[in-house]
Amino acid sequence: SAVISQKPSRDICQRGTSLTIQCQVDSQVTMMFWYRQQPGQSLTLIATANQGSEATYESGFVIDKFPISRPNLTFSTLTVSNMSPEDSSIYLCSVEIWESSYNEQFFGPGTRLTVL
Amino acid sequence: SQQGEEDPQALSIQEGENATMNCSYKTSINNLQWYRQNSGRGLVHLILIRSNEREKHSGRLRVTLDTSKKSSSLLITASRAADTASYFCATDAGGTSYGKLTFGQGTILTVHP
Numbered sequence: 168s169a170v171i172s173q174k175p176s177r178d179i180c181q182r183g184t185s186l187t188i189q190c191q192v193d194s195q196v197t198m199m200f201w202y203r204q205q206p207g208q209s210l211t212l213i214a215t216a217n218q219g220s221e222a223t224y225e226s227g228f229v230i231d232k233f234p235i236s237r238p239n240l241t242f243s244t245l246t247v248s249n250m251s252p253e254d255s256s257i258y259l260c261s262v263e264i265w266e267s268s269y270n271e272q273f274f275g276p277g278t279r280l281t282v283l
Numbered sequence: 284s285q286q287g288e289e290d291p292q293a294l295s296i297q298e299g300e301n302a303t304m305n306c307s308y309k310t311s312i313n314n315l316q317w318y319r320q321n322s323g324r325g326l327v328h329l330i331l332i333r334s335n336e337r338e339k340h341s342g343r344l345r346v347t348l349d350t351s352k353k354s355s356s357l358l359i360t361a362s363r364a365a366d367t368a369s370y371f372c373a374t375d376a377g378g379t380s381y382g383k384l385t386f387g388q389g390t391i392l393t394v395h396p
Contacts, residue, residue: 168328198382209371209386259325263382272316272384276325
């Protein structure tokens, strides 16, 4: 498995501002992902954070709103830009780990964002 | 888009009883993973089952997979109050979607002491 940390764990932000969420892994990983979990909902994939190239976004998510950085194999950031109350969610990063030929995916503790 | 459907949406049982949660999906998969989430916190990985496997066990957990029916089930035996959580299935379709998980809507399990 992997130890994944996220900062901040939670935040309350004002409409129109931006928040950058950090994700740190204790080992080098190839695949890192960012997910969003809206209140009372399941998880939706935002993007794949690629090391050395631009992130790959899923339908409905764009780089201007959710810019992502991946400077190395252990770290990534997700920025939620120009926030509105609809952005209030839990944001989670995940990494893919190969264990005994299984590609399991592990999640960070999440960042709970509230936008007023 | 969410391709997984889980039932029941909520399940309430007594400690010591077994809990069964079901997951259905729409497209072919490379593997299916089950997760637990306590009170809106991070997800805990429970078990992964590959598309060529039919059953896996891990402690009190038993997962089955029927690719012909595109469905999976998670059985928790001898449940405990600490098992109270939301449970999600997530599918990895492989191919160009490799590593990208599609989550079901989840089952909220409440185990009463």
